[in-house]
Structures are given as C-alpha cells and as structure tokens.
Amino acid sequence: MDVTRTKIPGVLLFEPKVFGDHRGFFCETYSRRQFAAHGLDVDFVQDNEAFSAQAGVLRGLHFQAPPMTQAKLVRVGRGAVYDVVVDMRKGSPTFGQWQGFTLSAANFLQLFIPAGFAHGYMTLEADTQFLYKVDQFYSPVHDGGISCLDPDLGIDWPGLAPIMSDKDLRLPRFADFDSPFSM
C-alpha cells in the first residue's frame, strides 16, 4: 500500500498493491496495520455504499458536526468519480481550500479524509459504485453540508450537467456557514 500526502495536511491518498493473475486480481482494500504504520489510529464502525446510475451525479459537500464527526476512507468499486474535499478546520493553513482527485475502479485509489472536512463527488461514468468506511455512526441531526456549486469555493467540477438531491441543492454557501471544526 503506497501512501501519498496531498496538498491539504491530513488528507492522504492510498494506492493498494494489486495482485493480478489469469483469474483477475486480489488487493487489500483496508488494513489497520497499514493505517497504524502511517500514524493513523482510526476505529471504523460503519461501511457505506452509494450507487449512481448516471454520469454527472453530484453528492455533497457533506460532513457530520461535532461531537459526531466522521473520518472517511473512500474508494470506487465500479466506474469513476471526481472526489473533492474542502478544509473546514478553522485555524488550518488550508481553511476553505479544496482539492480534487479522480478515484476509479481502474486506478484503485482511496482517499483518507479526516474529520473537519466537507466531502463530495461527481460521477464520471454511469453505474458508479462508491464505497467508504466511516469512524462514527450516522447521525441525521449532525448531518451538515455546504454547496458544491458555491462560486466562492470555485470547485472545478467536470463539465457534466449536475444531477443533485433536493437536500444538496438547498445547502448554504461556505461564507454563510460558521464552521464547527477547528484544528
């Protein structure tokens, strides 16, 4: 498992070792030992799967507020996404900045997103399966978000017509939201 730091401190890109042979392939998709080797002590408690039927499905930007914050380990099982994190941690040198990553079934990349980030993604292909682990249970009352389309954030989404939930269309802009996260 190769691990790369990103421009945002705390966000890590994991590249599992893939063993291909005439049957197909094998890879470890999560290893507590690998996490520990990189100083990560995360107790994942829930696995999630989201299926998007079309390219252009845009989900996010979501987080859970304290005390129910969630770290996430996200990946794609089928298809591809453009995955985006926004640093919501007050006091962080990268507060308010975003970074995007292409995650796909073909490249096997996984993104580790600590608590304190808003997260979202746009599907690049139809029939995309998005898989992720979280270290806190779902809590609807702590469920929060900011708008994917906030012009102040200026996220450079792929040029597909966005298909969004009504909930996500109503999310506030970053500047109108008092972040509950700090470093």
Ligand SMILES: Cc1cn([C@H]2C[C@H](O)[C@@H](COP(=O)(O)OP(=O)(O)O[C@H]3O[C@@H](C)C(=O)[C@@H](O)[C@H]3O)O2)c(=O)[nH]c1=O
């Ligand atoms: C996230 C979640 C949703 N649900 C329910 C609530 C709702 O009725 C239904 C769909 O929820 P949503 O519309 O929020 O699903 P979705 O937009 O896919 O939400 C996800 O988006 C990505 C970007 C993330 O980062 C995730 O943390 C999560 O917020 O599923 C759960 O039961 N457990 C969960 O953990």
